[in-house]
Amino acid sequence: MAVTGDLKSTERIWLLVLCLLSASVHVLGQGLYPSQATVLGSDSVAQTLLQLYKSSQAWKLSYRLSPKSACSSTAPKPTLPNLCAASPDGARNYAQTAQLMLATSPQVYSSKDPRQTGGLNLAGQVGDQDPCNTCTAFAVTSAAEMAVASVQRIGIQQISYSPQSLYYCTGIPRDCTTGWTLPQAVQQFVARSKQIPTAQCLPYKPDPIGLYTPQQLCQGVCAAVHPYALQGQFSSKQISSIPSAQQHIRQYGGVITRFDVYDDFRAFFANATNAKQVYRPKRSSNLAFGHAVVLVGQELMGVKVGRWRILQGCL
Numbered sequence: 001m002a003v004t005g006d007l008k009s010t011e012r013i014w015l016l017v018l019c020l021l022s023a024s025v026h027v028l029g030q031g032l033y034p035s036q037a038t039v040l041g042s043d044s045v046a047q048t049l050l051q052l053y054k055s056s057q058a059w060k061l062s063y064r065l066s067p068k069s070a071c072s073s074t075a076p077k078p079t080l081p082n083l084c085a086a087s088p089d090g091a092r093n094y095a096q097t098a099q100l101m102l103a104t105s106p107q108v109y110s111s112k113d114p115r116q117t118g119g120l121n122l123a124g125q126v127g128d129q130d131p132c133n134t135c136t137a138f139a140v141t142s143a144a145e146m147a148v149a150s151v152q153r154i155g156i157q158q159i160s161y162s163p164q165s166l167y168y169c170t171g172i173p174r175d176c177t178t179g180w181t182l183p184q185a186v187q188q189f190v191a192r193s194k195q196i197p198t199a200q201c202l203p204y205k206p207d208p209i210g211l212y213t214p215q216q217l218c219q220g221v222c223a224a225v226h227p228y229a230l231q232g233q234f235s236s237k238q239i240s241s242i243p244s245a246q247q248h249i250r251q252y253g254g255v256i257t258r259f260d261v262y263d264d265f266r267a268f269f270a271n272a273t274n275a276k277q278v279y280r281p282k283r284s285s286n287l288a289f290g291h292a293v294v295l296v297g298q299e300l301m302g303v304k305v306g307r308w309r310i311l312q313g314c315l
Helices: 043-065 094-103 135-152 163-168 182-192 242-252 265-270
Strands: 002-006 012-018 108-110 235-237 255-262 287-299 307-310
Touching: 108 242, 135 163, 135 182, 135 242, 135 255, 135 287, 163 182, 182 235, 182 255, 242 255, 242 287
Parallel strands: 012 255
Antiparallel strands: 002 012, 002 235, 108 287, 255 287, 287 307
């Protein structure tokens, strides 16, 4: 699901939401309820991506050695894909388009690295939802800030949306345990993007034991909407292409997705030796809860599928 919008400068804001959902029942814990959607990241998708990546690197090497030969229909290695005529929108051949995108993508990219973003940090700080089920609000507002910063070419610290406002001030009573689906959170943000105040005006104030009224939860020190937030319109759509997600991160800062947390997750990172390792759930582990996160980068690791960099991670 992607959120888009037209700016007055005729540029576009894109906020991408990928629902990587693999559960069909409500899983409580962080506030993200699953909804029905195509699963990205399953074994079959991973194997497909691996084959696409291998083909893209083979063509990339062939093109480096001889561009004319690599683009010729009579190339000496006919098993290599001819990506020179691949359709940019993937309408004619998705596999060729995906391979072309992988072949022309950087091996490593992060929206937090100014060396790769033209001197700007396009990814903010990790949010802390405390004990409340508000991860969706943090993920959506963070990705919206990245989209605005990417299009306006400003540092992420110059734009903010209040996750408190997005979650609690919907006109429908909500509490700390209510939770949300990503589509619902995105739809709410699209509808209210020009009314959501800055995080400075309405700071996050968790209410785990129900001390505050809905009015108190939505009463900030001011009601100012950030000027940059008034210069565009958001809309949404869902996408299911991993190469497109990688491209989107490079263009617009981040992608919102569902991260399924299994019951061995905390134990894995409790081991200090795993601090910089890639987490993979054991086959014997069970799904604990769903968590909304923002992907801000990727690494293509040789012939491996690679890994994502995650901003939203307070569990």
